Amino acid sequence: MKFQAAIFDMDGLLLDTERLCMHVFKQACQSVNVPFYQETYLSIIGRNSAGIETIFRQAYGDNYDKLHQEWRTQYDAVVKHQAIPVKAGVVELLEWLKAQHIPAVVATSTHREVAQVKLDLAELSHYFSDLTCGCEVSNGKPDPEIYLLAASRLGVDAKQCIAFEDSNNGVRSAIAANMATFQIPDLVEPCEQVKALNPMIMPSLHDALSYLKHPA
Missing domain, CATH: 3.40.50.1000 (HAD superfamily/HAD-like)
Structure with missing residues (x-):
C-alpha cells in the first residue's frame, strides 16, 4: 500500500473522548431538564459545530441554547484540564x-x-x-x-x-x-x-x- x-x-x-462527551451531554440534559435522545446524539458524531447545532436545534428547539451552554461548560471543565486516554x-x-x-x-x-x-x-x-x-x-x-x-x-x-x-x-x-x-x-x-x-x-x-x- x-x-x-x-x-x-x-x-x-x-x-x-466520545464516551466522555456523551456522558457529559446526558448530564447536561438532566441539568436543564430535557430528555436525552440517544439516536439523535449518535447521529452528530463526526460532525463539526455547525452540523451539530443544526441537528440539535431540530431536536431540542428553544431549549438548545441553554443545553449547549451547559454541555460546553461541563465538557470544557474536563478536556481543557486533564489528559484524555x-x-x-x-x-x-x-x-x-x-x-x-x-x-x-x-x-x-x-x-x-x-x-x-x-x-x-x-x-x-x-x-x-x-x-x-x-x-x-x-x-x-x-x-x-x-x-x-x-x-x-x-x-x-x-x-x-x-x-x-x-x-x-x-x-x-x-x-x-x-x-x-x-x-x-x-x-x-x-x-x-x-x-x-x-x-x-x-x-x-x-x-x-x-x-x-x-x-x-
Whole structure:
C-alpha cells in the first residue's frame, strides 16, 4: 500500500473522548431538564459545530441554547484540564509512520483551540505536522472539504493520502476525498451504506498497523 501522508480524525480515533462527551451531554440534559435522545446524539458524531447545532436545534428547539451552554461548560471543565486516554495502537502507529518518514496530520471536526489542548495534554502533538479543524471549513464531515484542505496544506494529492476514522460521517468524508480509508469503530458501528463504500474496517489501530506492515 503506497501513500505519501496519513490523515487522522481525533475524537474516538486517537483519543477516547466520545464516551466522555456523551456522558457529559446526558448530564447536561438532566441539568436543564430535557430528555436525552440517544439516536439523535449518535447521529452528530463526526460532525463539526455547525452540523451539530443544526441537528440539535431540530431536536431540542428553544431549549438548545441553554443545553449547549451547559454541555460546553461541563465538557470544557474536563478536556481543557486533564489528559484524555489515548486509544489502543495510536502511539505504535504514529511511531511507525515517523520511522517511515511519512507525515501525519489531524483533520478533526473539533474547534482548533480545544483540539490543540486535547492533543497537547495527551502528549500527541509532536507527531503531527499540521492540524485542520471543523472551524476552518464551510462544510463539515461527511463533506470531503476538511480532508481535501488537509491534503492541500501538505501539498499532497488527496489520492496519495491514507485516512483513519471511527465514525460513519468521517468515513464518508475521507472516501469522498478519494482517500484509502481505515475505519476503527468506536461508539457507532459501520452502517450498511458505509460498508458499501468499502473502507478497511479494523478492530483497532494495532490491526491497521499490522495491515500496513503486511498488506494482504
